[in-house]
Structure formats: C-alpha cells, structure tokens
Amino acid sequence: MPLVDSKAMLIYAMENKFAIGAFNANNMEIAQAIVEAAEEEKAPVIVQISQGAIEYAGENCLFSIVKSLADKASVPVVCHLDHGVDFNTVIKALKAGFTSLMFDGSSLPFEENVRITKKLAEIAHAAGVPLEGEIGKVPDAAKGPLSPEEVQKYLTTPEEAKEFCEKTGVDSLAVSVGSAHRMKVQSARLDIERIAKIKEKVKVPLVLHGASGVLDESVVEAIKAGISKINFATELNKAFTNALRQKLTSDPDLVDVRKYGAVARENVKRIVREKINLLNSAGKAEEVLSFISKNDYFKRYIDKSAIVE
Ligand SMILES: [Zn+2]
Structure with missing residues (x-):
C-alpha cells in the first residue's frame, strides 16, 4: 500500500499503550529488512532516514527505496526524516515525499528551537505531513562518557516540554529521559518517573x-509510562556489520556483494522482529490501518488508496 503519515499511527499507539518501532535505514538491505520484518510480524512500522544517511546516499534515492518497498507491503509503512x-x-x-519529518533544534537556545520548529510545523502541516520536535537533548555516547551533571543538564523537564509543544504545534515530541545515541552496549535505564510526569503535561x-x-525491561516500562515511538x-548497524564481517572472515574468497548482503540483511531482520515484539506492535497492522482510515488528521493522504473503507 502507499506510504502513510505517522500522525494517526502514533496517536493510536499512544491510546493503546504500545509503541511503534522506528528503524533507521542507511542502505537498501536495511530498508528491506525493516519492511520484511514488519510484514512477517504484521506490524505498522516507521522506516527513518537520518540527515547523515541523506548526506551518504541522497534523499531521493533512499526515499524511492522505502516508497517502493511500502507500495508492495501489506502493512502500513511511514518514511520519516x-x-x-x-x-x-x-x-x-518534504519535497522528496517523506511522510513524516523531524526537526532537531535541541542544540539551539529554547526560543530559537521554538521559532524554527513552529515555522516548519506550519509548512509541514500545510503539506499534510506531521513534524516531530525535540526538547532537552538526547546525548551522543560516541563523544565519550557523560558526567552525572551533564546528563542532568540534558534531561527534558515536564514544564519545558509543555511550553515547547504549545508554542510549536509539533505532532510528536522527542524527549531526553536517560538514553543516549550510538550506545553499543545495552545497559541504560530510563527515568520512568520523568516520562510519566512529561506525559501528564503533554x-x-x-x-x-x-x-x-x-x-x-526499561523499554517496556517506558511504553507503560507513555512513550509511543x-x-x-x-543496533541495526551493529547487526548488519557483524554478520557481514563474520561472513567475509569465514569465506575470504567471497566477492559477490549479493551473497554477503543477504546474510547481513537476514541478521538485521532478526533484530527488527525482536524489537517489534518488545514494543508490542506485532499483529497491530490491521487495527492501525482501520484507525488511520477513520482519522485523516490532515484531510489528505499521499495516495487516497491508502484508506481502507
Ligand atoms: Zn535520535
């Protein structure tokens, strides 16, 4: 089916206390693994492309891959920046056709973040596309360990989250509640109380x-406390690279890109299926699709045939 936007999908997840998996695709094999995993688990899914991935492969190239996979898929797929x-x-x-966007102004001063996010939300909404904003700052683990003071400084407060949402009109909000980007070891515990307090205000x-x-277990608690995406x-990059490295080491004569690409793809798919089950979005595709069809928040779809009567 054609790509859908993330607005109704995330609202349905929020109201039904599960979360949508949003998986980053940096190449064709990873994008295929994500959509195939979602189909096998009958789950709604968000394939996301980062600014870094756009710099690597170009927005039109990656968007076309996700779009063509979605067109053939039996589950709702979002292409998110x-x-x-x-x-x-x-x-x-937005011009390339992404059906969900994020502006991350978290490194800017509050008022500047508000100003640009608000402007982009207005433009995106006029085009029928939702926008995710970020307040507080999710730190980057690749830049070295953070002191407890730094972690505290980055965390989102319920008050600023409320003010940010009211002033910008964002459709979803990324919050800093104890996780960090690019962590290679699964060891962080989230501030569940903080999530619940933000949820009360936003x-x-x-x-x-x-x-x-x-x-x-912390991911599961976070969903109960109010996280929806x-x-x-x-973890996907790790799964891809580890499988690839292993294959090439065990078979040093192998030169066929498709042979080791397929092995790496299978390993990513395995991880995505695990995450979909962890988030409790397995088996939810049909009900999400039915909710989307009844709640067209922007009165527009990329293609009306996405609507199930
Ligand atoms: Zn991020």
Whole structure:
C-alpha cells in the first residue's frame, strides 16, 4: 500500500499503550529488512532516514527505496526524516515525499528551537505531513562518557516540554529521559518517573531516541509510562556489520556483494522482529490501518488508496 503519515499511527499507539518501532535505514538491505520484518510480524512500522544517511546516499534515492518497498507491503509503512538539524534539510525531505519529518533544534537556545520548529510545523502541516520536535537533548555516547551533571543538564523537564509543544504545534515530541545515541552496549535505564510526569503535561505522542542502548525491561516500562515511538539505529548497524564481517572472515574468497548482503540483511531482520515484539506492535497492522482510515488528521493522504473503507 502507499506510504502513510505517522500522525494517526502514533496517536493510536499512544491510546493503546504500545509503541511503534522506528528503524533507521542507511542502505537498501536495511530498508528491506525493516519492511520484511514488519510484514512477517504484521506490524505498522516507521522506516527513518537520518540527515547523515541523506548526506551518504541522497534523499531521493533512499526515499524511492522505502516508497517502493511500502507500495508492495501489506502493512502500513511511514518514511520519516530522522534528525533534520537544519531548516533546508527538512524542506528537502518534504519535497522528496517523506511522510513524516523531524526537526532537531535541541542544540539551539529554547526560543530559537521554538521559532524554527513552529515555522516548519506550519509548512509541514500545510503539506499534510506531521513534524516531530525535540526538547532537552538526547546525548551522543560516541563523544565519550557523560558526567552525572551533564546528563542532568540534558534531561527534558515536564514544564519545558509543555511550553515547547504549545508554542510549536509539533505532532510528536522527542524527549531526553536517560538514553543516549550510538550506545553499543545495552545497559541504560530510563527515568520512568520523568516520562510519566512529561506525559501528564503533554498531549502529543512521546518519542524515545537512542533505544539501542536501553535495557529491554526499561523499554517496556517506558511504553507503560507513555512513550509511543521508539528509535533504533545503532543496533541495526551493529547487526548488519557483524554478520557481514563474520561472513567475509569465514569465506575470504567471497566477492559477490549479493551473497554477503543477504546474510547481513537476514541478521538485521532478526533484530527488527525482536524489537517489534518488545514494543508490542506485532499483529497491530490491521487495527492501525482501520484507525488511520477513520482519522485523516490532515484531510489528505499521499495516495487516497491508502484508506481502507
Ligand atoms: Zn535520535
């Protein structure tokens, strides 16, 4: 079916206390693994492309891959821009056809983040596409360990989350609640109390970034406390690269890209299926699709045939 936007999908997840998996695709094999896993698990899914991936492969190339996979899929698929960090990248993704966007102004001063996010939300909404914003800052583990003071400084407060949502009109909100980007070991515990307090103040679905480094039981608690979209990137990169490395080491004469690409793809698919089950979105495709068809928030779809009567 044609790509769908993320608005109704995330609201349904929020109301029904499960989370949508948002998986980063950096190449064709990873995108295929994500959509195939979602189909096998009958799960709604978000394939996301980061600003870094756009710089690597180009927005039109990656978008076309996700779109063609979605067109053939039996489950609803969203193509989301992950961490657009400047105005032009978000506009570029919108023009390319992305059905969900993110502007990450979390490194900017509050008022500046509000100003740009609000402007982009207005533009995106006029085109029928939802926008995710970020307040507080999800730190980057690749830049070295953080001191407890730094972690505290980055965390989202319920008050600023409320003010940010009211001033910008974002459709979903990424919050900093104890996870970090690019963690290679699954060891972080989230601030569940903070998530619950933010949830009390904020009406839009909450998004957890950097989930690759979070313990499974903490992910489950976070969903109960109010997280509705969970991003996984590093774990997929790890799964792809580890399988590839193993295959090439065990078979040093192998030169056929398709042979080792398929092995890496299978390993990513295995991880995505595990995450879909952890998030409790397995088997939810049909009900999500039915909710989407009855709640066209932007009165527009990329293609009306996405609507199930
Ligand atoms: Zn992120």
